[in-house]
Amino acid sequence: QGRLEEGGAVATSVATPAAGSEGGSAGTGAGDARPEAASPEAASPGAADFRAADFRAADFRAADFRAADFRAGIVHRLDKDTSGVIIAAKDAEAQAFLASQFKERQARKEYLAVVQGRLQPSSGRVENRLGRDPRDRKRFAAVAEGGKAALTEYKVLARYGQYSLVSLRPRTGRTHQLRVHLAGLGTPILGDPIYGRRDPLFPAATLMLHAYRLKIRLPGAAEASVFRAPLPGRFTALLAELERRFGKAPPD
Numbered sequence: 182q183g184r185l186e187e188g189g190a191v192a193t194s195v196a197t198p199a200a201g202s203e204g205g206s207a208g209t210g211a212g213d214a215r216p217e218a219a220s221p222e223a224a225s226p227g228a229a230d231f232r233a234a235d236f237r238a239a240d241f242r243a244a245d246f247r248a249a250d251f252r253a254g255i256v257h258r259l260d261k262d263t264s265g266v267i268i269a270a271k272d273a274e275a276q277a278f279l280a281s282q283f284k285e286r287q288a289r290k291e292y293l294a295v296v297q298g299r300l301q302p303s304s305g306r307v308e309n310r311l312g313r314d315p316r317d318r319k320r321f322a323a324v325a326e327g328g329k330a331a332l333t334e335y336k337v338l339a340r341y342g343q344y345s346l347v348s349l350r351p352r353t354g355r356t357h358q359l360r361v362h363l364a365g366l367g368t369p370i371l372g373d374p375i376y377g378r379r380d381p382l383f384p385a386a387t388l389m390l391h392a393y394r395l396k397i398r399l400p401g402a403a404e405a406s407v408f409r410a411p412l413p414g415r416f417t418a419l420l421a422e423l424e425r426r427f428g429k430a431p432p433d
Contacts, residue, residue: 256280257288260357262372265292265392266410275400282397283354289396289405292349292359293338293412295389295419297380298368300345303337303432307362311355320375321357323365331355333362342427344371346420348393359390371419382426383419391416 255269256279270276282288312328314320332352339346345368349359360376363369369377372386380386391412398405412420423429 257283257354259392260360260388260390262374262388263292263390263392264410264413264415266395266408267392268395268397268408278400279397286352286354287398289394290351290354290392291394292351293391293393293416294347294349294359294363295371295416295423296345296347296363296368297371297377298343298345299340300335300337300347300363300366300368301433304335306332306334307366308332309362309365311358311361321355321361323361329353329355331358331362333359335363337432340430340432341420341423344423344427345432360388386419387415389416389419 254276255267256276257267259265259267268279270279279288309323309331310325310328311321311331312324314322330353334350334352336348337345338348347363349363351358357376360370360373364373364376371377371380371383371389373388373390392410393412394407394409396405396407
């Protein structure tokens with residue numbers, strides 16, 4: 182378990198450290214991040230996919246995440262505390278081939294997030310320009326001039342009282358893009374230490390953002406492959422608790 186190797190690439194899933202532990206960036210596979218199997222998946226997710234009973238705990242083994250597999254480098258990165266699927270190249274040629282698809286916006290990514298609040302309307306898009314926040318250089322913000330174009334499409338999958346489970350499809354790959362866009366809509370991601378607010382019901386929650394699906398063409402392949410990372414335990418446990426407290430309702 183731990184990796185799917187094909188066409189000069191390694192697709193894997195990383196899990197973030199539990200609340201209160203210390204670990205490195207999920208994008209590098211450092212610290213406590215450990216892999217689960219990432220498998221090709223063609224089906225489109227729906228609200229029924231996210232019942233806690235549908236997921237089993239993964240058997241993570243740190244020994245499966247061998248640094249030698251990633252000498253050519255990570256093709257893309259995840260924010261710290263973001264879990265999910267990530268792809269790495271096994272050689273320089275594969276790395277250039279895969280990286281070009283991100284640069285040309287040919288790779289397709291889907292994230293799942295639990296947000297604070299009832300995101301309205303239940304589907305839509307956010308399009309603006311993002312740049313460094315002049316008041317805090319560690320943050321990013323929507324800017325009127327300069328910055329870089331950013332586009333996110335979203336869809337609410339389920340509602341749990343004043344919380345929402347959301348599918349996010351970024352069409353650009355700006356730093357902190359999803360987090361800034363959701364916060365700008367008034368529904369920050371639960372557990373976001375930079376753009377969110379402390380939640381009284383879940384004060385220990387880590388960033389509830391998961392890279393669920395990646396569609397990309399592997400070296401030598403005629404068609405794109407789709408890789409899916411099942412929801413980690415922190416997500417399924419939270420969704421189960423939300424459903425227990427508030428019930429689960431479809432989007433409006």
